[in-house]
Amino acid sequence: MASVNKKGVCVLLCVTLFLLAGCTGGTSGPSLISDEQIYKGTDGITMEFVKGAPPSEAFDAMRLRIHATMENKGAFDVQEGYLALGIEDGYMALAGNGFNLDRDHQKRLTDRHLTFNLRGKSLDDPIGEETLLSIDALATIKDDQATIHPALIQITTCYPYQTKANADICIDTDSFSLIEREKACEIKDITLQSQGAPIAVTKIETAMLPQDDNTVIPHFIITMENKGKGITIKDDLEVIRNACTSSPFTREREEIFNKIRITAYLSNDDQPLDCLGSGEQNVITIRDGKGTARCTPHAGIPAQKGTFVTPLRIELDYGYTQTIATEVKIRRIAS
Known part of the structure; x- marks a missing residue:
């Protein structure tokens, strides 16, 4: 009889420990973050x-x-x-x-x-x-x-520093709806907030430009904002280091501030888009806290591809002071 009671106590103890572990979420560890x-x-x-x-x-x-x-x-x-x-x-x-x-x-x-x-x-x-x-x-x-x-x-x-932004973009090779068919998505402006960096991509606008060879070239107008408390510097380690010196302000120093280098990719293509900012390829000038770039792929998208969603990846590289x-x-x- 004593052995039966001892066995029952062990079973009860195991059940209790199991329930406690379930209530506390199991073993402790680092909190999950996305x-x-x-x-x-x-x-x-x-x-x-x-x-x-x-x-x-x-x-x-x-x-x-x-x-x-x-x-x-x-x-x-x-x-x-x-x-x-x-x-x-x-x-x-x-x-x-x-x-x-x-x-x-x-x-x-x-x-x-x-x-x-x-x-x-x-x-x-x-x-x-x-x-x-x-x-x-x-x-x-x-x-x-x-x-x-x-x-x-x-x-x-x-x-x-670097900013990375990602968005799902609608590509519509029949933006004028000349072909009667159901579309998988609708072209619209995309608004973003922040990406864990002082420079943030805040807006992506998409426009489709038909070409004579029965292709369409998408144009992406990408807006970025300086949401931090400093200013950007040209993306070059030597330039970034020299920006912290006390040398007098010159025209040459003026050219290194408020600059951002942009690289963008469409879908899983490793070939970067052509991006044009304020006259310099892949370099954006920030004015009044904002800057824009127009990015396009090297080749058009065949019209027969119809309408589909694809990822747009954006990387901004810059110095910050x-x-x-x-x-x-x-x-x-x-x-």
Whole structure:
């Protein structure tokens, strides 16, 4: 009788554990996230000063610590990002080694410049990497006449980034409905929101242009917007790095800003479409936060193919730069 009771207890215990596992969803593990959630949002690298570092006020000859968080909130991994520190000479100087490096993500170039690597969001890491920028500085007032001076601190990042957008497009080789048949889809404008990057593809317009050889060439008008807090730079690592220097603004520097390189593919074809922006092949100029490109395939689509849906893949490559700034009031100690 005792053995029967013991067996019953074991069965009851197993059933209870099974029910508990079902209620809690089984073994714990990383939360599931979809591609749609990864490619969502309008941030790339974000920066923010840590409260109290630097302090709002400091006395002459006082040592202070500058802290700022950097996080990749987008869906693209940053390799060889570039950072420049700007402090007001005569009122602030670097102390000790200046940068206190996070060696997993940062590498010193000069006393005021470093490179950084930060992975973006992914299915394995839905948050993206973060690093802390830590700088030792010394407050100083060299102006004999000043008793208080607001000293400016600036941190500027310049880094390569990419936007990927996908949409199902309706291709209609009989857009004037000359042939009486049922159509699988209808041509219409497509509106998009964000793709996990500061530059977003926001609209795709489609037009069909019949050709004399009984083919149709689709034209795609692709609109993109700068939804981030910075500006774009020409997609070139050397140009991106130089954009973070303090060299004076010239016409040559003007030509590198507000540029985006576009590559688009129709269906599963590896042959990119011909895209024309503001006069330069595959390069778009952003004006007032927006830019457009007209993309077409190299060859027409035979009219007998009728109406069908096919994917359009868009890739935007660019550099991106942004700056955060704060002030520290430097006070002279009364003698």
